Amino acid sequence: MTQSAVSAGSGAAPEAPPLLEVRDLKTWFKTEDGLYRAVDGVSFAVRRGRTLAVVGESGCGKSVTSLSIMRLVPEPPGIRAGGQILLDGEDLLEKSQVEMQDIRGQRVSMIFQEPMTSLNPVYRVGEQIVEGLVKHRGMSAAEARAKAIEMLGLVRIPSPESRVDSFPHEMSGGMRQRVMIAMALACDPALLIADEPTTALDVTIQAQILGLMREIQARLGTAIILITHDLGVVAEMADDVVVMYAGKVVERAGVRALFDDPQHPYTLGLIDSIPRLEEKRDRLSTIEGSVPHPQRLPEGCRFSPRCPLATDRCRNEEPPLRQLRDGHEVACWYAPIDEAAA
Amino acid sequence: MNATIEDVPQRRSAFRRLFRDGAALLALAVLAVIVAAALLAPWLAPHDPFATTRQPLLPPVWNEAGQWAFPFGTDGQGRDILSRLLYGSRLTLLMGLLSVAIGGGIGMVVGMLSAFYRRIDPFIMRVVDVLLSFPAILLGLAVAAIFGTGVTAIIIALAIATIPDVARVTRSAAVVVMGQDFMEAGRAIGLSDATLIRRYLALNCISSVFVFLTLRFGQVILIGAALSFLGLGAKPPSAELGMMAAQGRDFLFFAPHVATIPSLTIFLIVLCANMVGDALRDVLDPRLRR
Numbered sequence: 001m002t003q004s005a006v007s008a009g010s011g012a013a014p015e016a017p018p019l020l021e022v023r024d025l026k027t028w029f030k031t032e033d034g035l036y037r038a039v040d041g042v043s044f045a046v047r048r049g050r051t052l053a054v055v056g057e058s059g060c061g062k063s064v065t066s067l068s069i070m071r072l073v074p075e076p077p078g079i080r081a082g083g084q085i086l087l088d089g090e091d092l093l094e095k096s097q098v099e100m101q102d103i104r105g106q107r108v109s110m111i112f113q114e115p116m117t118s119l120n121p122v123y124r125v126g127e128q129i130v131e132g133l134v135k136h137r138g139m140s141a142a143e144a145r146a147k148a149i150e151m152l153g154l155v156r157i158p159s160p161e162s163r164v165d166s167f168p169h170e171m172s173g174g175m176r177q178r179v180m181i182a183m184a185l186a187c188d189p190a191l192l193i194a195d196e197p198t199t200a201l202d203v204t205i206q207a208q209i210l211g212l213m214r215e216i217q218a219r220l221g222t223a224i225i226l227i228t229h230d231l232g233v234v235a236e237m238a239d240d241v242v243v244m245y246a247g248k249v250v251e252r253a254g255v256r257a258l259f260d261d262p263q264h265p266y267t268l269g270l271i272d273s274i275p276r277l278e279e280k281r282d283r284l285s286t287i288e289g290s291v292p293h294p295q296r297l298p299e300g301c302r303f304s305p306r307c308p309l310a311t312d313r314c315r316n317e318e319p320p321l322r323q324l325r326d327g328h329e330v331a332c333w334y335a336p337i338d339e340a341a342a
Numbered sequence: 343m344n345a346t347i348e349d350v351p352q353r354r355s356a357f358r359r360l361f362r363d364g365a366a367l368l369a370l371a372v373l374a375v376i377v378a379a380a381l382l383a384p385w386l387a388p389h390d391p392f393a394t395t396r397q398p399l400l401p402p403v404w405n406e407a408g409q410w411a412f413p414f415g416t417d418g419q420g421r422d423i424l425s426r427l428l429y430g431s432r433l434t435l436l437m438g439l440l441s442v443a444i445g446g447g448i449g450m451v452v453g454m455l456s457a458f459y460r461r462i463d464p465f466i467m468r469v470v471d472v473l474l475s476f477p478a479i480l481l482g483l484a485v486a487a488i489f490g491t492g493v494t495a496i497i498i499a500l501a502i503a504t505i506p507d508v509a510r511v512t513r514s515a516a517v518v519v520m521g522q523d524f525m526e527a528g529r530a531i532g533l534s535d536a537t538l539i540r541r542y543l544a545l546n547c548i549s550s551v552f553v554f555l556t557l558r559f560g561q562v563i564l565i566g567a568a569l570s571f572l573g574l575g576a577k578p579p580s581a582e583l584g585m586m587a588a589q590g591r592d593f594l595f596f597a598p599h600v601a602t603i604p605s606l607t608i609f610l611i612v613l614c615a616n617m618v619g620d621a622l623r624d625v626l627d628p629r630l631r632r
Contacts, residue, residue: 070529070530072526072529072530074460098534100532101532101533102532103532104529104530104531104532105530105531105532105533106532109530109531110527110530112523112526112527112530114523117522117523117524118523118524118526118527119524120527120528120541120542120545120546121524121546122545122546123541123545131528131531131533131537132531132532132533135531135532135533135534135537136532180527183527183531184530184531186531
């Protein structure tokens with residue numbers, strides 16, 4: 001943990017090109033009551049073998065971002081309104097669905113929020129892992145089965161030789177999430193997208209799954225995009241963090257910088273609303289209000305109606321994402337925040 | 343959501359629960375006996391079903407004039423009704439089975455495609471609506487006009503008549519399955535559409551479709567018998583239950599058994615198929631489970 005935070009803090013030095021670069025991604029939905037700009041100009045990069053956390057409240061566009069990378073947004077109603085998603089320099093938004101089938105599971109994989117419903121109930125878990133291997137690696141049934149057992153062992157499922165023949169309903173939520181991870185990693189993808197992988201699990205299992213993901217990352221060198229609303233998980237897992245609000249990136253930083261020196265009022269609010277052991281408080285602080293309805297976005301800064309610092313300028317002009325220092329960007333007129341407070 | 347989680351164990355105990363339903367069990371037994379008798383017709387039939395005797399319209403044994411040699415009596419041409427019944431059930435069951443299998447198979451594919459590719463869904467469903475508004479009998483007449491009368495024509499007509507209903511039932515089941523997380527998870531590991539339809543969609547909606555087909559089997563036999571009765575089905579020397587009933591019509595007042603015995607057999611098959619289907623639905627359909 002400490003190690004990764006340090007390396008993230010010093011991550012300013014130019015290094016190898018990122019594995020995945022999302023540039024100005026716009027994913028909109030055309031609905032009966034108008035255009036819904038779920039993701040509206042999001043940019044970030046994922047470095048090889050590292051973890052990028054995407055943080056934000058429900059409805060801020062985190063999940064749509066991850067589905068856009070996988071090209072799993074149904075079209076219609078989804079619209080690829082612009083931007084690029086460069087995986088090793090190839091734009092995924094330009095790929096056909098058939099080309100995407102070779103990329104999904106092989107180069108980019110995804111695990112989902114609900115392990116209870118994400119496995120096909122009529123198939124044995126081993127068969128579901130085997131499917132991807134047979135398709136992407138052209139393995140024979142026997143080879144694929146051996147690999148499936150190996151993967152189940154890797155995700156620490158006890159007696160994988162017999163569990164490979166279990167049905168999903170015979171497993172607990174934590175076990176199913178392990179199977180999902182095994183399925184996702186079977187073909188050794190360079191990037192794993194984990195969409196709130198631990199939200200549906202209880203706390204002790206959460207810690208185990210996160211530990212497992214870190215361990216596998218160290219072993220296989222997989223880059224991870226971790227979608228979460230839980231800052232505790234971010235602190236535990238991430239190297240870099242992107243904070244999203246109402247379809248936009250409001251702050252982007254290394255994990256250490258984000259927690260030590262948050263710049264956007266929204267990030268501050270999020271960090272402030274974490275309960276702390278060392279302080280005794282009667283009420284947790286909250287951010288007033290809720291995420292604006294995507295069809296009634298405010299003028300100017302989208303956070304302005306809820307922002308304690310908002311002024312007329314915020315309500316009229318939308319602040320661009322600008323760089324404060326190396327690797328730390330923020331979209332707020334008042335950043336750096338110490339000056340504004342002074 | 344709970345239904346998905348508990349799906350398989352429930353399915354496993356489904357047969358056990360089916361056996362607890364006494365009426366359904368009886369119906370299943372009767373159906374099994376009829377099917378077995380039809381299959382074993384060449385060995386069970388006491389007489390050649392096509393051979394005429396010089397004793398036409400012989401009443402069944404429960405009548406004083408009946409003879410044990412012809413337990414259900416003879417028809418207008420002196421043929422043994424029991425033997426014709428055994429061979430006739432064969433043809434009737436085969437007709438029902440084939441048309442349900444063909445129509446059900448096509449209907450299921452159409453329904454799944456409709457749910458999977460939402461773009462073509464409105465189009466397919468309108469075509470299905472049009473097909474649904476044709477009475478099966480009319481369809482039968484049309485097919486007979488094109489292909490001529492005969493068992494094949496009936497099977498084609500019944501299969502076509504089965505497609506739209508099955509397509510609708512499959513589509514509604516498939517739409518629910520499409521909304522499940524595992525469909526997206528399957529996509530996320532790079533499975534092709536064909537694999538997703540075959541291994542994810544089909545297997546998860548087959549139980550509701552199967553129940554519907556069991557119920558449909560009874561209806562199809564009934565319509566098939568009606569078409570035969572109208573003279574569109576099997577050609578005279580062969581035996582088919584609906585046709586046997588039709589031929590008995592002429593003697594209804596002085597030899598009622600010629601028409602009623604095949605009719606009752608149809609009634610029994612349809613009743614049993616419906617009861618088994620109902621019981622299967624109660625057991626397999628989570629929405630009807632208390």
